[in-house]
Amino acid sequence: MKITSDFPGGNIKLLSEQTENGKTVVTLEQDLRDTDIWWFYWCFRIDDPPVGEVEFRFVNKGVVCPNGPCTSVDGNNWCFDKSSRVDECCFRFNFTGEKSRYFSFSIPYVIKDFESFYETIKNDKALKRSVFTVSEKGRELPLLTMGNGSRDIFFTARHHCCESTASYVLDSVVRSILVSYRDMLDRFTFHIIPFTDIDGAEQGDQGKNRIPHDHNRDYTDKPIYNVTRAIYEYTDGRDIAAFIDFHSPWCWGGANDEPHIHMGPEAEPTPMLQYELAEHIKELTAKDARDVIRFNGVITRYGDKANLVGTESSKNFYKLKRNANIAFTIETPYSGNLAYGYTKGQLYIFGEHIAQALYETLMK
Ligand SMILES: [Zn+2]
Known part of the structure; x- marks a missing residue:
């Protein structure tokens, strides 16, 4: 599996990928770049995710909104997925064999x-x-x-x-x-x-x-x-x-x-x-x-x-x-x-x- 922000609108810092109790856990952070205060935008794609549940944890304050992450398989059709939200710093997504999937703070527009x-x-x-x-x-x-x-x-x-x-x-x-x-x-x-x-x-x-x-x-x-x-x-x-x-x-x-x-x-x-x-x-x-x-x-x-x-x-x-x-x-x-x-x-x-x-x- 690969996590990338190498596409228009992409923004993520991948901190770690590990296995905890047989489950993949990814630790992430939004990339503030030249913003001089805390801000919350992020958007990434995961290629070749494992089938099953992956946990995504954000370490720099709450950036998973109450309606959950916004997600898409093609980068064009997006929806918020409330059911995957754990809390404002974490969501767990159940992958069913898709080649790639996008996740974002909100619906991107580039x-x-x-x-x-x-x-x-x-x-x-x-x-x-x-x-x-x-x-x-x-x-x-x-x-x-x-x-x-x-x-x-x-x-x-x-x-x-x-x-x-x-x-x-x-x-x-x-x-x-x-x-x-x-x-x-x-x-x-x-x-x-x-x-x-x-x-x-x-x-x-x-x-x-x-x-x-x-x-x-x-x-x-x-x-x-x-x-x-x-x-x-x-x-x-x-x-x-x-x-x-x-x-x-x-x-x-x-x-x-x-x-x-x-x-x-x-x-x-x-x-x-x-x-x-x-x-x-x-x-x-x-x-x-x-x-x-x-x-x-x-x-x-x-x-x-x-x-x-x-x-x-x-x-x-x-x-x-x-x-x-x-x-x-x-x-x-x-x-x-x-x-x-x-x-x-x-x-x-x-x-x-x-x-x-x-x-x-x-x-x-
Ligand atoms: Zn504004």
Whole structure:
């Protein structure tokens, strides 16, 4: 058997493999790389696992979420496996003869997942794809634009590269607008940057709090990342109706188990419009009778402890430097508080609700 992180999004440190009472026990640790605080992302593949139960123990605090590890045989179709969880540091998986199996903290999303999504929308005449900029490691950042309206709407994700559930929500918002809210395309031009930290996402970095600062603290007078400089230039002089930055929060627990919104500054010209959008999301998710991800109205206002004044973050930049009418960050949990960990389908429905809420807020 072999444990590897040598694939897009991979992240693991293998510490030991041993046999205890006839059972294989693997000791592991998430790889923090250049993150300067404790963080929790990991993702690995096991090739040629033995048939039977293998125990996986993590040594650097709890990183197995309450819904269990997320697992896949092909790296494309994922589900949380609550039954294999022992505690927050351990899971035991019963292998039945598969050649390989992936395990991850949450549902990963890397460039190949974006390309799969793009395949489903690429023939839409309203959509254009270009290269936004090139990353420090030479990767081309995709930019999607759609519509030809006079005002602009921006969506970004992966300022913190390990926050993968956010990407599924963003994909769904984009598709919903193309499919269900198409008249928005006459009033607005949408600009979508799906991977702000594309190198980190592909390399399987944590990304959060990376040294000297992460991509969502780069909105300074002298940004250090190519993407931030490109955003400064690209957004200059635009008439921005809305900016939404898609994130995932802390690993789990409390408010981190349900979606929440960090509001941008309540600045002119429309200090309260972002609250209206949040209220629409709340109403729409509340009245959906299916087993869906609900936004229950948990927000942190600009100036609260978790949303400090003056942070050099994306939403503050768009609100204060670009006068966006709406500018907020929406956090989608890694696995959530439903009976089982989130599925891609549930993340997509959440995106549909956000798209509809945006429509109801901006098209009235
Ligand atoms: Zn984040």
